[in-house]
Amino acid sequence: MYQRIEVEDFVQKEREAKLVALADRLAVRFAERASKHDREGSFPIENFEELRQEGCMKLTVPREFGGDELSLYELVLFLERIAKGDGSTAIALGWHLGSILHFRTTRHWPAHLFERLCRRAVTAGELYNGYASESGVGSPSRGMKPRTVASRTEGGWLLSGRKTYSTLLPIINHFSVSASLEGEGATGDFYVDRSEGVGMEETWDTLGMRSTGSHDLLLDRVFVPESSLISLTPDGQSRQRPNDGLGYLLFIAACYTGLASAARDYTVTFARTYKPDSLGTAIGELPLIQQQIGLIEADLITVRTMLYTMARRWDQEPEQRAQLKADLGLAKYMATNRALQIADRAMRVVGGSSMFRSNPLERIYRDIRAGVHNPPLDDLVLRELARRALEEPGV
Ligand SMILES: Cc1cc2nc3c(=O)[nH]c(=O)nc-3n(C[C@H](O)[C@H](O)[C@H](O)COP(=O)(O)OP(=O)(O)OC[C@H]3O[C@@H](n4cnc5c(N)ncnc54)[C@H](O)[C@@H]3O)c2cc1C
Incomplete structure (x- = not known):
């Protein structure tokens, strides 16, 4: 019998079929809650609790750290189905899972930080995201220089500034931010724990994707140890990292x-x-x-x-x-x-x-x-x- 091109046609292996079945099961429940969270602009904490219980936070983590090491194909398959239930949940989860897949491929993070990020996803189901966008400087895709500042202090750095569009912020405990190094003509990417000086302003009242919790991240002299510097890029140069085509x-x-x-x-x-x-x-x-x-x-x-x-x-x-x-x-x-x-x-x-x-x-x-x-x-x-x-x- 002739098969139409449907998403099922792209499901070829047993592991893919299992992923699709899991996503479909979750998406049904997410769809029931989508309208309420959209109206209220609230963050779907229950969805993320269910994703955590199903072990979804470790889906793209490498096997060496206890993850499932999904391929890009499998990730795409999984998220397409989740988005059928709730787009906000899918895109927010996607930043976490996609970022880990990217770091897994490029390995441009210091090994100890990447391992920490992965272990936290595996053992505690913790989410991660990167915060680069800021108001008034233009999209990070165009190579903006952050207004967020990192100033040197004993044993590390103090970060101060504000990031916009910070998806997942209501439930995130660790993240990365870009900041200009004060007086040093360079930009750094830092791995940050939610700690003293980290705040949130609920600014995410938008037309769509209202349940992604993409509020403003506030950083007020947040201490980051030297060992949490991910990378450093001198002004006028582009970031040095393996090109995996993104x-x-x-x-x-x-x-x-x-x-x-x-x-x-x-x-x-x-x-x-x-x-x-x-x-x-x-x-x-x-x-x-x-x-x-x-x-x-x-x-x-x-x-x-x-x-x-x-x-x-x-x-x-x-x-x-x-x-x-x-x-x-x-x-x-x-x-x-x-x-x-x-x-x-x-x-x-x-x-x-x-x-x-x-x-x-x-x-x-x-x-x-x-x-x-x-x-x-x-x-x-x-x-x-x-x-x-x-x-x-x-x-
Ligand atoms: C649902 C959602 C989730 C997001 N989550 C995150 C997140 O988790 N972390 C994060 O860091 N960011 C996130 N973002 C932010 C996103 O990556 C962009 O930074 C944001 O959408 C602003 O981009 P922009 O192009 O509108 O901004 P701008 O760059 O300010 O652009 C505004 C306008 O000016 C034009 N423009 C500006 N500068 C130039 C230039 N140099 N050359 C040509 N044209 C220019 C643009 O084309 C556009 O028309 C999210 C965005 C959305 C919508």
């Missing part, structure tokens, strides 16, 4: 694809079952509706194919990872922009009732809007594609 950022594409997929499922069910009196049959019988659903399918199949192809290639072609960067960026560009289109079409099919807060499409539409503000940024992806085309030999 494959881990595909987790972002996976989350927005999962949201688009949830919109698609809702819409298809609606079109099958909604029979207005004026029509006497399901709206799915109408050519106009079929056209819209066909376009939704075309977009979803395209982004999924691109997403899983790139994840597989990144896993299987380690020596090519740096060269894959442009196509990895394209997969994210396609996923987020097509997701916007899918959500818009889904709402047109469902009609005015999709605007009610009680309708899941209303939240999904707003959540999807956040995707274009996550890295890699659209203009940087397009510039990279253009550069590659213009430099292609023989054209």
Whole structure:
């Protein structure tokens, strides 16, 4: 029998099937809570407690430290399904799991710090995230110089400043931050424990992804020992670390694809079952509706194919990872922009009732809007594609 391209088609191994089953089980419960947390802008602590109980915080941790060492492909598969239940939970968890996968590949952290980060995820289910964004200096993707300052003190550093968009902040106990070294013409990345001087201002009142807890992180003379300096970059130079093509950022594409997929499922069910009196049959019988659903399918199949192809290639072609960067960026560009289109079409099919807060499409539409503000940024992806085309030999 002919198989359609569905997410199941990308599930090829027993371990992948188990991951998908776990994600599906969790996503059902997350979906039940999504609307309440979205409305209140509250952090879904229960979701993270359940993820912790299921051992999900150690999914990408290397085996040598007791983790499951998921491949990028497996991570993408898992997060797409989680996002079908709740986009906020998926993207917040994705920063933790994706970052560990990235550090596992590049090993650019000092070994003792990376081991500590991993052991904390394994033994206590602790979450990690990196905080680089700040107000008024521009996105970290564009190489901004932090206004957060690190000044030398005996045995280490004192960090002071404010970070914006600090996803997971309500429940995080350790994180990394970037800071300019006072009077030294360099930027440092520091590993920080939630300790005296660390605060939070609840600023995250946004259009979408409202339950990610991405509030402002406040740092007031927070002591960080010398041994917690991750890396140091002199001004005017770019960060020195192995180039793995930033494959881990595909987790972002996976989350927005999962949201688009949830919109698609809702819409298809609606079109099958909604029979207005004026029509006497399901709206799915109408050519106009079929056209819209066909376009939704075309977009979803395209982004999924691109997403899983790139994840597989990144896993299987380690020596090519740096060269894959442009196509990895394209997969994210396609996923987020097509997701916007899918959500818009889904709402047109469902009609005015999709605007009610009680309708899941209303939240999904707003959540999807956040995707274009996550890295890699659209203009940087397009510039990279253009550069590659213009430099292609023989054209
Ligand atoms: C849901 C969500 C979660 C996030 N979580 C985190 C997190 O955990 N940690 C973290 O550090 N960050 C996080 N971020 C922040 C994110 O990475 C960006 O820093 C943030 O979205 C601001 O980016 P921006 O492009 O809008 O900002 P800006 O760089 O200020 O851009 C504003 C506008 O100016 C233009 N612009 C600015 N500078 C330039 C330039 N040099 N060249 C050309 N155009 C320019 C941009 O294109 C844009 O149109 C998160 C963001 C979202 C939406």
